[in-house]
Amino acid sequence: MDSLCSKSLQSGGVRFARTVMYSFAVLALILIECYPAQAIPAFARKYGLPCSSCHEAWPKLSPFGQQFKDNGYQLGNDRDAPIFQQAAYWPIALRITPNWHLERQDHVVVDGANGENTALANITTHGFDYTGMDMLTAGTLAKNFSFLLVPSSDETGAFHFESANVRFDNVLGTPWVNIKVGKFELDNLLSEKRILTLSANGGSYQNYHFQPWLAPGTPSPLYGFGIGDNQLGIEWMGHSANDRTRVSASLLSGTDGNPDFQNGMGNAAGRAYEGFVAASQAFEVGSLGLQRVGGFAYFGQAPTYPEYTQSGAPIDGTGVGNEPYYRAGFIGMWYLKKLDVTTMYFYGHDNVYLATGTASNGGSSALPSGSHAPSWNGALFETHYTWSPQLILINRYELIRMKQQALDSNPGDLGNVDALTFGFRYYPFINSRAGFAFHNEYSIVWNRKVQVSPVTGLPIDLTSSSLFFGIDFAF
Amino acid sequence: MRNISNLKFCLLVASVFVLPSGIRAQQADQAPAAKPSKHMESHIGDLTGHSEAGAKLYYRYCWGCHGARGDGNGENAPYVTPEPRNFVAAVFKCRSTPTGTLPLDSDLYNSLKRGFNFTNMPSWIALTNQDRANLVAFIKTFSARWVAEKPGDPIQIPTEPKLTVESIKHGGELFQKLECWKCHGQEGRGDGPSASTLTDSNDQPIRPYNFTTDNRSKCGRTNEDLYRIFMTGLDGTPMPSFADVVKPNDAWDLVHYLRTLQYNNPSPELALWMSTPEGKAIVEAKKVENTNTGSGVQP
Numbered sequence: 001m002d003s004l005c006s007k008s009l010q011s012g013g014v015r016f017a018r019t020v021m022y023s024f025a026v027l028a029l030i031l032i033e034c035y036p037a038q039a040i041p042a043f044a045r046k047y048g049l050p051c052s053s054c055h056e057a058w059p060k061l062s063p064f065g066q067q068f069k070d071n072g073y074q075l076g077n078d079r080d081a082p083i084f085q086q087a088a089y090w091p092i093a094l095r096i097t098p099n100w101h102l103e104r105q106d107h108v109v110v111d112g113a114n115g116e117n118t119a120l121a122n123i124t125t126h127g128f129d130y131t132g133m134d135m136l137t138a139g140t141l142a143k144n145f146s147f148l149l150v151p152s153s154d155e156t157g158a159f160h161f162e163s164a165n166v167r168f169d170n171v172l173g174t175p176w177v178n179i180k181v182g183k184f185e186l187d188n189l190l191s192e193k194r195i196l197t198l199s200a201n202g203g204s205y206q207n208y209h210f211q212p213w214l215a216p217g218t219p220s221p222l223y224g225f226g227i228g229d230n231q232l233g234i235e236w237m238g239h240s241a242n243d244r245t246r247v248s249a250s251l252l253s254g255t256d257g258n259p260d261f262q263n264g265m266g267n268a269a270g271r272a273y274e275g276f277v278a279a280s281q282a283f284e285v286g287s288l289g290l291q292r293v294g295g296f297a298y299f300g301q302a303p304t305y306p307e308y309t310q311s312g313a314p315i316d317g318t319g320v321g322n323e324p325y326y327r328a329g330f331i332g333m334w335y336l337k338k339l340d341v342t343t344m345y346f347y348g349h350d351n352v353y354l355a356t357g358t359a360s361n362g363g364s365s366a367l368p369s370g371s372h373a374p375s376w377n378g379a380l381f382e383t384h385y386t387w388s389p390q391l392i393l394i395n396r397y398e399l400i401r402m403k404q405q406a407l408d409s410n411p412g413d414l415g416n417v418d419a420l421t422f423g424f425r426y427y428p429f430i431n432s433r434a435g436f437a438f439h440n441e442y443s444i445v446w447n448r449k450v451q452v453s454p455v456t457g458l459p460i461d462l463t464s465s466s467l468f469f470g471i472d473f474a475f
Numbered sequence: 476m477r478n479i480s481n482l483k484f485c486l487l488v489a490s491v492f493v494l495p496s497g498i499r500a501q502q503a504d505q506a507p508a509a510k511p512s513k514h515m516e517s518h519i520g521d522l523t524g525h526s527e528a529g530a531k532l533y534y535r536y537c538w539g540c541h542g543a544r545g546d547g548n549g550e551n552a553p554y555v556t557p558e559p560r561n562f563v564a565a566v567f568k569c570r571s572t573p574t575g576t577l578p579l580d581s582d583l584y585n586s587l588k589r590g591f592n593f594t595n596m597p598s599w600i601a602l603t604n605q606d607r608a609n610l611v612a613f614i615k616t617f618s619a620r621w622v623a624e625k626p627g628d629p630i631q632i633p634t635e636p637k638l639t640v641e642s643i644k645h646g647g648e649l650f651q652k653l654e655c656w657k658c659h660g661q662e663g664r665g666d667g668p669s670a671s672t673l674t675d676s677n678d679q680p681i682r683p684y685n686f687t688t689d690n691r692s693k694c695g696r697t698n699e700d701l702y703r704i705f706m707t708g709l710d711g712t713p714m715p716s717f718a719d720v721v722k723p724n725d726a727w728d729l730v731h732y733l734r735t736l737q738y739n740n741p742s743p744e745l746a747l748w749m750s751t752p753e754g755k756a757i758v759e760a761k762k763v764e765n766t767n768t769g770s771g772v773q774p
Contacts, residue, residue, distance in 0.1 A: 048551040048595055052512040066537070067601035075597035077590050078689065081770040142769025242600045284603045287528070389535045432539050432551050 011091075016374055040136045041474050043068075043094040044432040046063060046085060047075060052430050058474075059194040060384075060392075063282070063290050064415075067243035069122035070177065071137050071145035072169030080142045089169035091139035097439065099470030102126035103200055106357035106463045107451050118454045126467075132200070134162065136474075144169040148184070163230055183257055184230045187248040187278045188343055189294050189331050192228035196384070196394050198464035204228060205380065206398045207346040208327075210401030212374040213415040214406055216459035217452035220350075221357030223302035224256040224263035227327050230356070231257045231276075244282040246294070251275060254302055254322075261317030265304070270317035274300040280331070289335030291470035297328040311339070323351035323361040329378075338386050346378035346400075354376070355406040372410030376415075377401050389430055395422045411459055416448040434475040441468045494669040517580040519560055524580070527528035529613025532606055540739035545617030554590025555595045558679055565618035566676060568709040569694035571769050574716035576627025577620060583611045592691045608664075612625065632699055633723045638731055643748050649725055653717065658683040662761055676711040683714075686760070688772050703728045738762065740753030 044051055051058050054065030059070065074080035082089075112119025115368060124427040132155050139147040152162035156397055165182030185193050192205055208228030211220045233252030254272030255263050261270030280294025303319025330345040352373040353360040382396040400417040423441030443466045449459035517524035533542075540559040542549040547561035560567070569586050570578035587607045599607060608766030615621040615662060636642065642695030650656060660666040663686035675681040693709070694700050700740055705726050717726070734744030738758045748754035 047597070048540055048555055049536075049597075051742050052535045053539075062601075064599065064601040075590070076690075077594060077597050078592050078771050079595065079766075084767060143771035202609065265751040284605065287605050388531075 002241055016413045019386075024170050029384060039079045040093050040138055041432075041434050042091045042139065043073065046089065046091065046139065047463060048156050048432050049425075050432050053434050055195065056386055057385070057392035057425055057427070060196055060434050061191070062241065067239075068196065068245055070237065070239045070246065071175065072144060072167050072177070073148075074144070074146065074169065078143075079265050080140050084141060084186075092135060092137040093474055094133060094135055094433075094473070095474035096133040097131040097198060097470040097472040098128070099130065099198075099439070101102050101128070101199060101469070104465045107304065107453075107460055109451070109454055111341060112454075120453060120455065120460075131470075136400075141166075144171075154322075158401070162356070175236075175241060178237045178239075180235040180237065183230050183234075184235060186227060186250065186276050186296075186298075187235065187237060187246070187281055188227065189278065189292065190344060190380070190382070193230075196392065196425060197423060197441050197443065198395065198439055198470060198472070199419050199421075199441050199468035201419070201464055201466040202423075202441055202468075206400060206417050206419045207344070207446070210348065210376070210378065210400050210415075210417065212350060212376060212402065212406055213410070213450055214356060215410055216414055219356055220406070221451075221465045222327075222365040223354055224258070224269070225254075225302070225325070226256065226409045227255050227276075227298050232259075233274075244290075245280075247277075247279045249275070249277045254319075256264040269303060269319045271319060272301050272303055272322050274298065285335075288337060289340070290332040291335060293331070295328070295330045298326060300325045300327075302354055304353045305361060317456065320352070323353045323360050325354055340384050340386070342380065342382040344378075344380040346374070346380070348378065349375040350406075352406070353457060368407060371406060372404050372408070374406040375403045377403055386406040391424065393422075393424045394419070406455065411449045412447045414459065417445065419443070419445040423468075435473060437472040439468065439472045441464070443468075485749075488519070509619045511619050512614055514621050515612045515615040515617055515621060517584070517608050517615065519581045519604075519608050521586045522608040522610035522682045523771070524605070524608030526609070526612040526616050528606075529609035529611070532602075532610050534615050536599070536602075537610070538652075539762060545614065554580070557594055557675070557681060558677060559595070561677070562614050562617035564711075565620040565709040566659060568711060570627075570707050570710065571629040571703060572627030572707065573630060573718065574708040574710055577624055579626050579629060580611050580773070582610075584608060588612065589695060591693050592689060594693075616669075630703065630718065632702055633697060633727075635636075635702075635725050636724060638743055638747060640747060640751055640754075642728040642731045643735055643744060645725070645731075646728035646730070651730055653721070653729075655729075658713065659686065663687060663733065673713045675713075681712055685772075686733055687739060689737070689740065698727075698730050698734070702726055706731060 013245055023187040030327065032294040041051070043054065054068055055300040056062045068075060073116040102124065103126070104122065107120050108123045109117050110119050110121045111117060112147040135151045140146045146167045148163045148165050150163040151159050151162065151214045151433050153159045157307065163183055163185065165180050165184040167178060167180040169178050171179060175315055183193065189203070195203065195205070195412045197203055205228055209226040209262060214220050218264050219401060231252040232255060235250040236250055237248040251309060252274045254274050255269050263269035276296070276298045278294065280292050281353045282290050295314070301324045304321040304323055306314040307318035307320060308314055327348050330343055331342065331344045334341045335344070350373060352367060352371050356371050358367050358369055359365050378398070380396065380398045385393040387393065398417065400418040402413065402415050405414055421441065421443040423439070426438045427436060428438070429436060448461040449461060451460050451462045452458070452461045487574045513526070515526040538549055539551045540555055541547055541562060542552065545562035547559040549559060552559050565577065567578045567582065570576070572578055582609050587599045587610060590596050600733060616714050618696050627640045656667050657669045658667045660670065665683040665685035667683065670683050673683065690748070692701060692704060694704055704714070705717060705721060706718045708714055720730070734742045735754065735763070736747040738761055749758055
């Protein structure tokens, strides 16, 4: 009896440890995925400009930095081509963030007195850690031929290509024709790759990655997409000489930026193309600064089933039965001297087949009864107070509200999200050689009704939070 | 002994009061007539720039090259060629005012907006108009010249006469007569016999402008900009003002001729010149094909 009991306890302990491990593995994965990519001291070295020229607070771009990027990493003073640099100049920079962080999540299902997965617990862990590393290499191959290559690793050193593209700048001598080919960040005005927050919960924009839940405790069958993710395709981008007017349109493969026609979620992919358009206009308001308003839309389609071999095995990269989804929004970036506020309205819509994970060929499977194409509204308010180029205070609040659930049986607020993040970054020095910041952040995310209580059987909220102190450096 | 002690005491007292006054007098002789003002304004059209606001921008964007004191000795200056501008000396190349005088605020404002081709100074067109005006005001706090002197009166630029083949040819003759070729070279490539000996006011080597590279000169790309450069000169460089030796119509002829040297950039002057057998032969002889290095500089 004793031995049986101890065996049972040991088994429960192992499962508990496994549950905790999985929870934090997910958090770690989020942290890796959310790590911002772009702050490139190699440019500062090339041009002799301090970080604060191109960045209001790196990695967030200033209007000057945005124009430099839009011009193909060129200042336009005819010193941009590599031939004008010392032969020893190598356009590469590295970035990593050693840190201490604390992660807390409530309502984690654990083993209880009544057996496996019968209780809820709040889980907290903390310790010293480090993020993945970005190798940022970018610049010009020749005048009006620019490139960006970012081999990026997770904290174990496993690499992938975050960005890999070539851009033909000022084609036909006009800034209105720039063509980019490869893997690149969408022309998001609010760049997730230049996000000022780094923690597991605050290191990404909730609106950029949200997909509706199928039911409480059952995530949507993901088709692999995030508007904040870098995508594979071709982009046309045009801008006025002073960068006040910006427009872009992209044709993308529906693989969420993954190679080999895979969508990264183990789902059928390939042979699906998607589109993204964005436009914005900036205008000056006296001494307040440069205001910008714009809009964007992503029109996607994803396959709902693959083609099969004669023996019934799915064939990679042969997704068929494409069904549509889209995201759209408006954004405003408002400057009141040192204070700036970014506001964004976001709308999302998924096809019912995608939302319910149903093959759309009408054959072997049918839509669940009471199913609908889900839709939702979202908003973001992000505030910065740039005390000086060396100190920026950060605050962000995001919300997502479901408008239409995928199933009639779902609670109306299933999947609703509230996310609050605040912190500050302090840059003790600013020069044209390297970047260094003390990063301090707290973030908390509330997900409504996404968990099913093993005690009551009812949907309950999940809350997760992060406390993050890091030393963010790039050189 | 007592008298001697009294004498020593008197000398000591005298030294305490007299010597410092002498030193002060010497310092006064050396001191500039005015000190830089910490509070300056700039006026560009309807815009009024304020140095206090400009200071914050300067220490965000400019100090790395131009230095915290505006003397062109920023920590990045050793790696910058040509050297960053020294705002303490307050000598500026691109002016609409006569040589030796201070530029207008709008001259500095336009320089910030335009940048300087073939230097590390980029165009700051992405900044707001107000920010550029504030920066101009702050730049003026570095030199006492802005307190002691007023900017010169801008030169008058007469209406450009009609473009003719004769004006281009006459401009070519002036190019020879004024010995522009000594620095800029016979083909305008910046490789004249004196080119390698030229230095700026800081004794740093400086290259004459190569007309074949672009249609942008340091101080602008329009015909009026070229005209203005002849007449005002580029202070701090070997490029003198020709205001006293070139008549306005002659200056316009010179502008027309110089445009034909920019054979990689279409212009009405080049088109007209190419329409003549003589012009076509000259331009064709200069062209070097199949040598695109991707640098943007044409051979």
